[in-house]
Amino acid sequence: AQTVTQSQPEMSVQEAETVTLSCTYDTSESDYYLFWYKQPPSRQMILVIRQEAYKQQNATENRFSVNFQKAAKSFSLKISDSQLGDAAMYFCAYRITMEYGNKLVFGAGTILRVKS
Amino acid sequence: DTGVSQDPRHKITKRGQNVTFRCDPISEHNRLYWYRQTLGQGPEFLTYFQNEAQLEKSRLLSDRFSAERPKGSFSTLEIQRTEQGDSAMYLCASSGLGGIEQFFGPGTRLTVL
Numbered sequence: 001a002q003t004v005t006q007s008q009p010e011m012s013v014q015e016a017e018t019v020t021l022s023c024t025y026d027t028s029e030s031d032y033y034l035f036w037y038k039q040p041p042s043r044q045m046i047l048v049i050r051q052e053a054y055k056q057q058n059a060t061e062n063r064f065s066v067n068f069q070k071a072a073k074s075f076s077l078k079i080s081d082s083q084l085g086d087a088a089m090y091f092c093a094y095r096i097t098m099e100y101g102n103k104l105v106f107g108a109g110t111i112l113r114v115k116s
Numbered sequence: 117d118t119g120v121s122q123d124p125r126h127k128i129t130k131r132g133q134n135v136t137f138r139c140d141p142i143s144e145h146n147r148l149y150w151y152r153q154t155l156g157q158g159p160e161f162l163t164y165f166q167n168e169a170q171l172e173k174s175r176l177l178s179d180r181f182s183a184e185r186p187k188g189s190f191s192t193l194e195i196q197r198t199e200q201g202d203s204a205m206y207l208c209a210s211s212g213l214g215g216i217e218q219f220f221g222p223g224t225r226l227t228v229l
Contacts, residue, residue, distance in 0.1 A: 004158075033216055044119075045159075045207070045220040091158050095216070098164070100171040101147060104218060106158030 002027045004094050006107035013082045014115050020067075021077045021110050023092030029053075033095040035104070036066070036077045040088040048090070051075065079112075087114045118142070120221035122208050128227045129198055136194045137224045141210030148191050149218060150183055152176065153205040162206075165191060166213075198228045 003026045013019035025034070036048040051059045051068050059066050063083075067076045079086055092107040121140045129135050141148050146167050151159035162181070164172040167188035177183075180198075185191040195202055205225050209218040 035217075037220075044222040047217050047219075050216065093158075098172050101164050101166055103149065103161040103164060103172065104151075104159070105161070108156070109158050 002029075002094050002096055002105050004092050004105050004107040006092055006110050008110045009108070010111045010113070012113045012115060013079070013086075015082055015084060017082055018078060018080045019082055019112065021079075021090050021092075021112065023075045023077070023107055025073050025075065025092070025094050027073070027094065029097075032097075034066075034068070034075045035093040035095070036064070036075075037091045037093060037106075038086075038088045039091065039109075045091070049077065082114050084114050084116060087112055120208055120210050120219050122206075122221040122224050124224055125222060126225045126227075128229065130229050131198060131200060133198055134194065134196045135198060135226065136192055137206055137208075137226075139191045139193070139208030139210075139221060141190070141208070142219055145210035145212050145215070145219070146188060147211045147213065147215070148185055149209040149211075150191070150193055151207040151209065153207055153223070154203075159207050162193075195226075198226075200228045202226060203228045 005024045032053045034051045037045045039045040049061045063080045089109045091109045093104045123138045148165040150162040153159040165185040180196045183193045205223040207223045208221040211218045
């Protein structure tokens with residue numbers, strides 16, 4: 001069964017600094033999608049970045065980038081030039097393909113605190 | 117352009133009561149998902165609709181839970197005879213048929229006293 005593990009319950013970063021959130025997953029599939037979602041306090045979850053497993057190039061979205069290591073089944077998120085608005089719970093997720101659709105399997109999340 | 121909406125945002129009920137939540141997906145999305153998120157945890161998949169057909173149900177969805185999506189538009193999630201263990205955030209998400217990303221609503225926070 002596919003599982004997603006986030007080993008850092010909480011991380012802190014100084015404003016304008018860089019932080020990396022870790023995620024590992026387990027799968028026997030060769031082609032799949034991975035995501036990082038952000039959930040600010042009392043606000044809805046939004047997609048930060050996604051990675052297709054068949055792409056060797058790491059995805060980048062402005063200040064957010066990933067380090068995707070397929071053989072190691074590792075998918076970390078790097079946030080550069082951290083801002084106060086980045087404070088949130090971050091979830092790593094794996095998309096499972098079902099017979100008639102797909103679903104997401106999430107890790108337990110990492111709380112990111114940004115200090116001014 | 118409106119995103120996924122959910123109603124109510126908060127619900128407090130007494131154990132044993134029935135509750136119903138509503139989700140309105142993004143209008144052109146024909147796939148709709150329900151997830152449950154307990155405090156300090158990631159969301160867990162409950163069920164999935166493609167148009168009006170419920171195509172997948174998690175083992176987490178006990179007999180007390182029922183979900184519908186009449187006419188393939190909005191969806192409802194009903195919990196009968198609520199228990200304290202049902203207290204959680206119930207999230208709805210939607211996606212297009214070929215879409216990769218799921219778009220989430222703000223959730224309904226249920227508290228069972």
